[in-house]
Amino acid sequence: MTKYPDREWRFSQEDWLKASRLTAGGVTFLLTLSASQFLQGRLLGISAASRAATLAGMLSVSTGSMLASWAADEAPATLSVALGWVPEKDRRRKGGVIDKRGTISSSTFSLLGYDAGKKKERLLGAARTALVGMLLFKGLGGRFSGVAPSNVAQPGAFFNVRGTLPAGLEYASPKQKRRLDMFGWVYGCHTCGRRQMGDYVGDHMPPRKVAVEMSRRWWRRLLGIRVKQRFTPQCRPCSSIQSAAVRSDRRILVYHYLSLRRYHATGAVLEVVSLLPGHGMLDGLIHQNVGRVSTWWRRKGRAEGDWQ
Ligand SMILES: [Zn+2]
Incomplete structure (x- = not known):
């Protein structure tokens, strides 16, 4: 039998180390978001419709990104030591992660990585990680307020205006129901995020009750504005919880730990970005501009004479 050594593919040591970065980053980000959802709901009483939800979500995503990057930096060394590829004493090597064989240099997104770099560099790295993480989260279709649990009687964590229809006071017509079922399939139940084939409630x-109250505000009455309602897909279990909540006038939050979307993979995607060949260029660009801004700032300060 002829052998094709060139075509033989096996998972090399370096591949394992890269995979450990992705896994550690991905899992850490997801866990941070889940922890934030729990804390926001149980401790702070924030729901996706609360005013504080966007800020809380931004904090969670940036913290999650930084923790993910830190975990990703730790993972290759931990794995290498655990598998005996590298002796324990070499774990904390200056300048980053294990070189020699499984060469993975310290991530440019590195937050605390191995005493590498100065304090300022590390802070800059952390800020950059937070920023890139938030951009990725948005780019992957995430909404910051959607990190929080859903208040069952308000637009939920998966509420998307594109997945709604104008509504009157009546129930949804059969035709509207068919469209709402399609929206449900695409965006999920707006409260819990569950996706299923049909059987959504409009x-x-x-x-x-809320729409009527909102319409009664003096300025809306003055301007003749009536708050318009829209139909949004909700699954039957959430719908019954909502009925109970409205009837008893209680605020009930629904948690959505297992409704995963693309943007939940932000932590892993961050690592993919840091492994891309062109990544160094992007990093250089950011560095250069940060340098430029700080030089400009210093010059400006000197000109004004308040920087001694
Ligand atoms: Zn639901």
């Missing part, structure tokens, strides 16, 4: 958002 949920009035904002709820009738």
Whole structure:
């Protein structure tokens, strides 16, 4: 039998180390978001419709990105020591992660990586990680307020205006129901995120009671504005929870730990970005501009004479 050594593919040591980065980054980001959802709901009482939800979400995503990057930096060394590829004493080598054989240099997104770099560099790295993480999260279709749990009687964590229909006071017509089922399939139940084939309820958002109250505000009455309701897909279990909540006038939050979307992979994608060949260029560009801004700032300060 002829052998094709060139075509033989096996998972090399370096591949394992890269995979460990991706896994550690991905899992850490996801865990941070879940922890944030729990804390926001149980401790702070924030829901996706709360005003504080966007800020809380931004904090969670940036923290998650930084923790993910830190975990990713730790993973290759931990794996190498665990598998005996590298002796324990070499674990904390200056300048980054294990070189010699499984060469993976310290991530440019590195937050605390191995005493590498100065404090300023590390802070800059952390800020950059947070920023890139937030951009990625948005780019992958995430909404910061959607990190929080859903208040069952308000637009939920998976609420998307594109997945809604104008609504009157009546229930959804059969034709509207078919479209809402399609929206549900695409965006999921707006409260819990569950995706299924059909059987969605056309949920009035904002709820009738809230819409009437909002329309009664003096300035809306003055301007003749009536708050318009829209139909948004909601699954039956969430719909019954909502009915119970509205009937008893209680605030009920629904958690959505297992409804995963593309943007939940931000932590892993961050690592993919850091492994790209062109990544160094992007990094250089950011560095250069940060340098430029700080030089400009210093010059400006000197000109004004308040920087001694
Ligand atoms: Zn649901």
